[in-house]
Amino acid sequence: MEERIITCIVCPMGCRLNVEAENDKIGNISGNRCSRGKTYAAEECTAPKRMLTTTVRVSGGIHPFLPVKTERAIPKGLIRQCMEEIRSVQVSAPVKAGDIIVKNICGTGVDIIATRSIPCQN
Amino acid sequence: MNYDVAIIGAGVTGAFIARELSRYDLKACLLEKEADVAMGTTKANSAIVHAGYDAKHGTLKSKLNVRGNQMMERISRELDVPFKKTGSLVLAFSEHDLATIKDLYENGLKNGVPGLRLLNAEEVIRLEPNVNPNILGALYAPSAGIVCPYELAIGAVENAVDNGVDLKLECEVRDIRCTGDIFELITGKGAIRSNYVVNASGLQADIISSMVQETEFSIRPRKGEYLLMDKTMGNMVNTVIFQPPTRMGKGILVTPTVDGNLLTGPTAEDVDDRDDVSTSPSGMRRIMEEAKKLVPNLGFRDVITSFAGLRAAPDTGDFVIEASRKVKGFINAAGIESPGLTAAPAIGEYVLELLKEQGLALKPKDNFNPIRKSIVHFRDLNDNDRNELIRKNPMYGSIVCRCETVTEGEIVDSIRRPAGAKNLDAVKRRTRAGMGRCQGGFCTPRVVDILSRELGIPPEEVTKKGLGSNILLGKRG
Amino acid sequence: MLKVDLAVIGGGPAGLAAALEARKNGIENILIIEREKELGGILQQCIHNGFGLHYFGEELTGPEYAERFVEQVKKEGIAYKTSTMVLDIRPDRTITAVNSTDGLIKISAACIILAMGCRERTRGTLNIPGDRPAGIFTAGTAQRFVNMEGYMPGKKVVILGSGDIGLIMARRLTLEGAEVKMVCELLPYSGGLTRNIVQCLEDYNIPLRLSHTVVKIHGKDRLKGVTVAKVDSNRQPIKGTEEYVECDTLLLSVGLIPENELSRGAGIQIDPVTSGPVVDERMATSVEGIFACGNVVHVHDLVDNVTMESITAGRNAAKYILSCKDTRSVGRSIKTVPGHGVRYIVPQRISDLENIEELKLFFRTNDVYRNALVVVHFGQKTLYSAKRQKLAPGEMETVKLKSEALAELVCDTSCDELKVDIEL
Numbered sequence A: 001m002e003e004r005i006i007t008c009i010v011c012p013m014g015c016r017l018n019v020e021a022e023n024d025k026i027g028n029i030s031g032n033r034c035s036r037g038k039t040y041a042a043e044e045c046t047a048p049k050r051m052l053t054t055t056v057r058v059s060g061g062i063h064p065f066l067p068v069k070t071e072r073a074i075p076k077g078l079i080r081q082c083m084e085e086i087r088s089v090q091v092s093a094p095v096k097a098g099d100i101i102v103k104n105i106c107g108t109g110v111d112i113i114a115t116r117s118i119p120c121q122n
Numbered sequence B: 001m002n003y004d005v006a007i008i009g010a011g012v013t014g015a016f017i018a019r020e021l022s023r024y025d026l027k028a029c030l031l032e033k034e035a036d037v038a039m040g041t042t043k044a045n046s047a048i049v050h051a052g053y054d055a056k057h058g059t060l061k062s063k064l065n066v067r068g069n070q071m072m073e074r075i076s077r078e079l080d081v082p083f084k085k086t087g088s089l090v091l092a093f094s095e096h097d098l099a100t101i102k103d104l105y106e107n108g109l110k111n112g113v114p115g116l117r118l119l120n121a122e123e124v125i126r127l128e129p130n131v132n133p134n135i136l137g138a139l140y141a142p143s144a145g146i147v148c149p150y151e152l153a154i155g156a157v158e159n160a161v162d163n164g165v166d167l168k169l170e171c172e173v174r175d176i177r178c179t180g181d182i183f184e185l186i187t188g189k190g191a192i193r194s195n196y197v198v199n200a201s202g203l204q205a206d207i208i209s210s211m212v213q214e215t216e217f218s219i220r221p222r223k224g225e226y227l228l229m230d231k232t233m234g235n236m237v238n239t240v241i242f243q244p245p246t247r248m249g250k251g252i253l254v255t256p257t258v259d260g261n262l263l264t265g266p267t268a269e270d271v272d273d274r275d276d277v278s279t280s281p282s283g284m285r286r287i288m289e290e291a292k293k294l295v296p297n298l299g300f301r302d303v304i305t306s307f308a309g310l311r312a313a314p315d316t317g318d319f320v321i322e323a324s325r326k327v328k329g330f331i332n333a334a335g336i337e338s339p340g341l342t343a344a345p346a347i348g349e350y351v352l353e354l355l356k357e358q359g360l361a362l363k364p365k366d367n368f369n370p371i372r373k374s375i376v377h378f379r380d381l382n383d384n385d386r387n388e389l390i391r392k393n394p395m396y397g398s399i400v401c402r403c404e405t406v407t408e409g410e411i412v413d414s415i416r417r418p419a420g421a422k423n424l425d426a427v428k429r430r431t432r433a434g435m436g437r438c439q440g441g442f443c444t445p446r447v448v449d450i451l452s453r454e455l456g457i458p459p460e461e462v463t464k465k466g467l468g469s470n471i472l473l474g475k476r477g
Numbered sequence C: 001m002l003k004v005d006l007a008v009i010g011g012g013p014a015g016l017a018a019a020l021e022a023r024k025n026g027i028e029n030i031l032i033i034e035r036e037k038e039l040g041g042i043l044q045q046c047i048h049n050g051f052g053l054h055y056f057g058e059e060l061t062g063p064e065y066a067e068r069f070v071e072q073v074k075k076e077g078i079a080y081k082t083s084t085m086v087l088d089i090r091p092d093r094t095i096t097a098v099n100s101t102d103g104l105i106k107i108s109a110a111c112i113i114l115a116m117g118c119r120e121r122t123r124g125t126l127n128i129p130g131d132r133p134a135g136i137f138t139a140g141t142a143q144r145f146v147n148m149e150g151y152m153p154g155k156k157v158v159i160l161g162s163g164d165i166g167l168i169m170a171r172r173l174t175l176e177g178a179e180v181k182m183v184c185e186l187l188p189y190s191g192g193l194t195r196n197i198v199q200c201l202e203d204y205n206i207p208l209r210l211s212h213t214v215v216k217i218h219g220k221d222r223l224k225g226v227t228v229a230k231v232d233s234n235r236q237p238i239k240g241t242e243e244y245v246e247c248d249t250l251l252l253s254v255g256l257i258p259e260n261e262l263s264r265g266a267g268i269q270i271d272p273v274t275s276g277p278v279v280d281e282r283m284a285t286s287v288e289g290i291f292a293c294g295n296v297v298h299v300h301d302l303v304d305n306v307t308m309e310s311i312t313a314g315r316n317a318a319k320y321i322l323s324c325k326d327t328r329s330v331g332r333s334i335k336t337v338p339g340h341g342v343r344y345i346v347p348q349r350i351s352d353l354e355n356i357e358e359l360k361l362f363f364r365t366n367d368v369y370r371n372a373l374v375v376v377h378f379g380q381k382t383l384y385s386a387k388r389q390k391l392a393p394g395e396m397e398t399v400k401l402k403s404e405a406l407a408e409l410v411c412d413t414s415c416d417e418l419k420v421d422i423e424l
Ligand SMILES: Cc1cc2nc3c(=O)[nH]c(=O)nc-3n(C[C@H](O)[C@H](O)[C@H](O)COP(=O)(O)OP(=O)(O)OC[C@H]3O[C@@H](n4cnc5c(N)ncnc54)[C@H](O)[C@@H]3O)c2cc1C
Pocket: B008, B009, B010, B011, B012, B013, B014, B015, B031, B032, B033, B034, B037, B038, B039, B040, B041, B042, B043, B044, B045, B046, B047, B048, B049, B050, B171, B172, B173, B174, B200, B201, B202, B203, B204, B208, B222, B223, B224, B225, B266, B309, B310, B311, B312, B336, B337, B338, B339, B340, B341, B342, B343
């Protein structure tokens, strides 16, 4: 089995994980300080995922842009495609944190949600 | 439009010539290639109002220096620009230095510099407790002082514009044609016709001069780099502290600035490029080494920025202020190296005399207003005045630059007044927004916003210092 | 003159958490003063995720983290003034602030909590030689332009400094279509969190050049390029390693400095290493009745730590207001001393030994250490010792002393120095 070293990015501890892997088969994982690291390592070797955060235009609000994120991590390879789709989106105030801005972005099954509230101007 | 006088270059020289002219009933214009006034040598120098002991007796430099120094108090009052008569010291560390300052003292007496005194070491330390204790003595010149060089020029231009002079920015003079009695100036913004032309174009003065005549002088750019230190260092010295001069010039000095920072420099290095105001690691190190010889307590930790200026050094060794002997109506105000800032008001008077000799009719205006009011600086007011100001205009209650406590009201004023600011650096020079500790980190987005709103342009078109210096490169996405 | 029990200067996560905790501990008359037009502090522009894992146990973005506190402050009915800048604080706890609607505001506060956060270091402080064109930004300013205002500071970017904001912006600008050419770091290690190196640089194949710096800036109007060079172990550029990199933008991510001009004005003692006020374990400063918390005390990488620290400040401020006991006259005090490998420790002193319940020491190392021991000495005694896989200056470390250790501090009156060492 091949051994890979990856850095866990789930939390700021940034553990160095030793992963034994062969193709899609994951063997022993070590170096993690918590169980989330194990899940991450396995996923990173087979189907890496990332959270995406960006902004969308909002009209009539106290700010011109609304910060948003993917509700869950999405496949890393789809990040740029998702950015493209989000770029064309525009919403109107008011927006509440947690509002769904784009449903099922790029067919990932993951929604884009607002990460803050933006009340109307005045 | 046919002008009586066109002045090329809106540095401090052009500014005071324009202001002098605006006393009279005539049409004058001030042409400047940059997007703001005072963008050349006037922007970056030592800001000293020299007493006048070092210019060699008998030169035009010495005469105009002493006269300019005398005028500065009144000028600063009329134009409402900061001027502090701090006095200056030339320190002596060796017998040789003592002889040098003795010579300076005698030259100064001949030039008519008031109040000069040779001090012993004790007297120096009493005046300046932070200077190198190894000094042997110093030359004290109580009439020396400090100004804000660009504010002096801005004040003079605003006053000139208020009194009817046309200021044309981003208007570079590319050629001059003489047809009969009239000059035609070919500029980036079309042709401008004028009966008289004054060349106050600083580093370009030999080039401009040779557009109309064979020119006998040439200008060599000589770079001077500076380090600016935090306000916490501002009271390290009370006066302007010079090294004894050498053949290369006045050497490195340490001085407070009118804004309360500490300034040290300049280096002296001949360069080829007339635009090269870059700073160098070797220059910075040299300044610090030399400055520490004067004031040992200095260090790089207190430096907030570095900058450089170019001296327009003429090969004649003296100011070249004269009417052309070949082409009537063309006047050079060239080779204005140090103490050009000090001399500027006197140069203004002197050039007027030359114009008169050339036949320009000077009929005083009855409505000339010598008074220019500076931007009201919120940070300098007491509580009552601050409240009054905010009540009248709530924009004075909104702080845009936190380090220098600059309000939105001041920024808007700097944009709207005559010869107003059109870009970020222009706002900065007039209000100090962005000049403090954070060097614009905090206020840049806000000032960009205000400029965009006031000038009616999109934020992407707001520049740092004119054409091609856009701050933002487009919208997202 | 407005009279309040507690004035909180700064409405970022530190100020908000401190105000909420003071309210919880019985303080009614609180005023938060914030210069921005809304509460939330720097978090409002940090749209990326990575906040709150420790405090909320979930991963939030900056605005989400902020909103939780802002909502609570509103629910609690704690008074706040936004778009209001504090200009001056006196040692007698009178505050001068200003805004457009009230004009100058004078406030007399029984107690003050400083929570002004920090500012970014700039190019001037670094003295990079060269021209002065447009196109040089601090990373945080660029972040504000992109995330809040929707403008691109540039298209071809070099980032100087590997602080977290720079790393986050490398990814952000790449996603927005810019080309980030490289991140140069003067030191042989990164100043940012490892996870940010992975997810912001490695994911996008952005090179990280360690032991490199920008030695010259080119371009008169807009930036045209920079010269980068390798540096030696004394951080001096090595001749012959210069390389010209074409770019229109240079982002500086060279660190943050606590914003303490107001604190200095109030006569508060500042630690030259942290650039923040010297505080004790209650977050009390050297001036009676003035507490401080968050980035104004020392720069945090994790907002969760800011929140914890601010809760401490809020609780002790409440205690002070209710008891009116001078925060300085507390008898014996112990100094914390950075030992081998440690750059600084917060708190700098421990002063209320009688009432001490728990003690957390925050510190940063001065170098990268692997598999090293963190040891806390009190005179001859060792109060704490634990192995850490990796210690780096970019990551703040904490040590929590157990009650037995605290008992030692209280009982052994012969010693007044608590020392933290890194042992290999
Ligand atoms: C390092 C240094 C230190 C100094 N220290 C002092 C000091 O302490 N005290 C003192 O009294 N003096 C000092 N001086 C001298 C002083 O700064 C100068 O004498 C003075 O600023 C010169 O002003 P100016 O208007 O002649 O030139 P500038 O300020 O250079 O103005 C010339 C203007 O002409 C414009 N221009 C050029 N070509 C054209 C064109 N073709 N078309 C349109 N516009 C054009 C330029 O853009 C510029 O704005 C110092 C100088 C230097 C360099």
